[in-house]
Amino acid sequence: DAKTTQPNSMESNEEEPVHLPCNHSTISGTDYIHWYRQLPSQGPEYVIHGLTSNVNNRMASLAIAEDRKSSTLILHRATLRDAAVYYCILRSNFGNEKLTFGTGTRLTIIP
Amino acid sequence: EPEVTQTPSHQVTQMGQEVILRCVPISNHLYFYWYRQILGQKVEFLVSFYNNEISEKSEIFDDQFSVERPDGSNFTLKIRSTKLEDSAMYFCASRGQQNTGELFFGEGSRLTVL
Numbered sequence: 001d002a003k004t005t006q007p008n009s010m011e012s013n014e015e016e017p018v019h020l021p022c023n024h025s026t027i028s029g030t031d032y033i034h035w036y037r038q039l040p041s042q043g044p045e046y047v048i049h050g051l052t053s054n055v056n057n058r059m060a061s062l063a064i065a066e067d068r069k070s071s072t073l074i075l076h077r078a079t080l081r082d083a084a085v086y087y088c089i090l091r092s093n094f095g096n097e098k099l100t101f102g103t104g105t106r107l108t109i110i111p
Numbered sequence: 112e113p114e115v116t117q118t119p120s121h122q123v124t125q126m127g128q129e130v131i132l133r134c135v136p137i138s139n140h141l142y143f144y145w146y147r148q149i150l151g152q153k154v155e156f157l158v159s160f161y162n163n164e165i166s167e168k169s170e171i172f173d174d175q176f177s178v179e180r181p182d183g184s185n186f187t188l189k190i191r192s193t194k195l196e197d198s199a200m201y202f203c204a205s206r207g208q209q210n211t212g213e214l215f216f217g218e219g220s221r222l223t224v225l
Binding site: 032034036038042043044045046049051087091093094098099100101102103 | 218
């Protein structure tokens with residue numbers, strides 16, 4: 001599996017934007033960049049995914065570097081409910097490839 | 112909004128006992144997964160299931176584990192003879208047809224083996 005590197009932890013103030021980085025220098029052409037998060041005592045939850053272009057949805061934005069070797073998940077206005085572990089995962093679009101979770105970034109929101 | 116449901120939410124069992132964890136995936140989904148998370152550790156892949164057979168399994172998924180989709184709605188994980196180290200949260204997930212589609216996870220079943 002292609003590997004991703006994320007900071008272990010980050011802090012942000014409530015109601016401010018949060019930029020969560022992810023490095024994936026060995027990404028292949030068929031790998032999509034997926035972001036999931038896990039709130040305390042819950043199962044993982046899909047956030048967003050993309051291939052080459054930046055993506056926006058109701059939860060977040062995903063900014064993908066032109067060379068695709070890094071990406072940034074952007075939470076536009078963090079709330080206390082956004083405190084979670086955020087996982088950046090590469091997943092091929094071929095077949096039934098599983099998601100492989102790393103250790104992620106633990107995001108703490110400061111009120 | 113459709114969701115994946117899991118039962119029981121918490122099960123306590125004695126070492127050596129059989130345990131069945133149940134999942135009801137989202138109704139039109141075709142791909143099914145079990146993951147587990149030991150307390151304080153990563154979410155680990157166990158097995159994926161498609162078209163009534165296992166697509167892929169990890170090293171964790173040994174002969175003590177089995178999965179079944181008995182009636183077209185439920186998706187079960189059976190542990191034949193539980194060990195202390197099987198204590199973990201077990202998450203079921205499902206996804207639809209699209210290969211890049213998101214996985215929907217359940218809330219998990221906490222298994223405690225004494």
